[in-house]
Amino acid sequence: MSYKNISCTKEQNKAIIKLNRPEALNALNRETLSELGSALDEIWNAPEVKVVVITAEGQKAFSVGADLKEASSLDEAGVKELIELGQSVYRKIDDLPKPVLVAINGIALGGGVEMSLAADVRVASETAKVGSPEVNIGLIPGWGGTQRLPRILGKGKAAELIFTGGIIDAKEAERIGMVDRVLSPDEFTSTVNRMASAIAAKPSTNRAELIQVVKSV
């Protein structure tokens, strides 16, 4: 299938989804989220696919989160629909019976981070920054961030990140357990590829096993 805001390619037993709205720093509008949902369905039903990678092109942005231009034009019913759409697509990432690796190539904020939290394993480029700045615009993380961050980081660290709206660099994200490994930007794409191949060779959705694999590649 072909998409407008993302690309989804299959190489042997790997599926690679790339967010592809670089002009909007991969902000997540309704169309992008729907396409992501369709790509996940497609992968769900493709028995040859043993691992999924979600990433984006370049070093600048993974995703800056919800598309504020679009979101601020919505009425209450529209907001509800948008929130439920993002939540259901991210639950699909969670529920997909195949390992999902999110490779954070650049800045990941708000909904971009929340997408990564639904995956089984997260790696980030040294130049990446991550954060949940929603409270700084008057919102809360609404696509699962308030639920998955405490589960992943523990309550104290999740509270700090969410209540301060802080943005941290990749090293700090690794220290607090938000990403499982930090990669050099020069070798980012090649290492992520090797990680995906290693996971596909021994597919599992056991987080401890997956972390072992991404650390050993």
Added chain:
Amino acid sequence: MEFKTITYAKESSFLSPEENVAVIKLSRPEVSNALSKDMLSEIDAALEEIRRDEQARVVVLSAEGEKAFCAGVDPEEPNRQEAERCAEQILKKVEEFDKPVIAAVTGEVSGFGVGLALACDMRVAAENAKFQNPAEAARRLAKIVGRPNVADVLFSGRAVEAKEAESVGLVNKVVPTDELLTTVNWTAGKIASSAPLAVRLSKKCVNKSFEVSIAEGNRLELDAILQCARTEDLREGIKAVFEKRSPQFKGK
């Protein structure tokens, strides 16, 4: 209000001249800030005052002196059971308080003192902090360090020093003792400059996260987002993003 066993003051932060950081300080250093019934009711009264005070956006819980944060329930209390019951009520109140609470931990922390630190939303500790003999802390600890097995091992009777507390996630951060209050003030200032309703609702959602499924948690988030969507603060926040400036939230 006048307090005898604690001090209560509002402070400004690095980020704003407004006195929006409420600081409660346990002030019985001569008994390692042990929790007497009087002290517990004064903490309760201070929290009620903060709840009503719209200017106060975040609470810092700290202690007088560097030797001890809190040694738990005062052993001099004649009715220990009654005192422990009061202490547990205060812990619960802190945990569910509608403004975030940051613990600034120095020195010895033991028994209900550990529980009190863990009931706060986050903890910054001085290098000399040392956690021991937790009473009712196990349940809270498991949520904070994330791994129940670690919680068991951690409190098998030995003391946990600051560095270890940091590496397992029991405290958010360890800093040199003389930097503790400035570090906490910075974090408090960041929270105080965020949209108050959004902070309050996100605390509610985070608190529920260990009790509900993701799908149920998502419904709580949706409900919170719809409340935020009706605020002036959200409109101001989005406007500020497009105008590339800091937002001015009014709590409306």
